[in-house]
Amino acid sequence: MTLVVAVAAVVLAGWALYRLSQEGTPDSPNYSGAQRTDAKTEVCAAADVVRKGVSLNTNLQPPGGPEDVTGTLAVAANARVSLYDGGQYLLARIDPATPPELADAAKKFANLLMDIGANATAGSQNSEPEQAARLKDADASNAAIMQLCK
Structure with missing residues (x-):
């Protein structure tokens, strides 16, 4: 037995x-090839939306010119919202089937965007070394995603 x-x-x-x-x-x-392709397509599309939104909202000019205090504050608020929300949006689009290298790059980019936005909200200026380093890292992460999405 x-x-x-x-x-x-x-x-x-x-x-x-x-x-x-x-x-x-x-x-x-x-994951099947189709699942990986769909996940890659979704992350790449989300990264493109985020890239456009951040670029648009961080380069706006106050409607009343530099002397428009209210407009300046509104533009700055929109820029910060686009950074933080863009990071959250991108993180939410990363599917488990996303190719690991792309998922890692998207997570890094999303977290950098949120860090930039949070630090800007806390008063960090883009000219400060720490914030400038975050911006440089975000540009590099964005370039990596663009390369992986080709």
């Missing part, structure tokens, strides 16, 4: 190993 139980256990263990090798593990599931 012990031999039967041992053989059954070995067969069951072998079957489980075979199934895992065919299906992947929860940590690294196998």
Whole structure:
């Protein structure tokens, strides 16, 4: 009887190993080519929307010119919102099937955008070394995403 139980256990263990090798593990599931392509397309499209929104809203001029205090504050607020919301939007579009290199680049870019926005809200100027470094890193991350999305 012990031999039967041992053989059954070995067969069951072998079957489980075979199934895992065919299906992947929860940590690294196998996605179809179509799933990976769809996920890549979604992240690339989201990154494009974010890129356009951030570019538009961080380059606006106050409607009344530089002396328009209210307009200046409104433009600055829109810029900060576009940075933070753009980061959140991009993070929300990263699907588990997104190719890992693209997912990592998108996460880095999204988090940098939120860091830039949060620090701007806290009073950091783009000319300050820490904020300038964040901006440079965000530009590099954006370029990496654009390259991966080709």
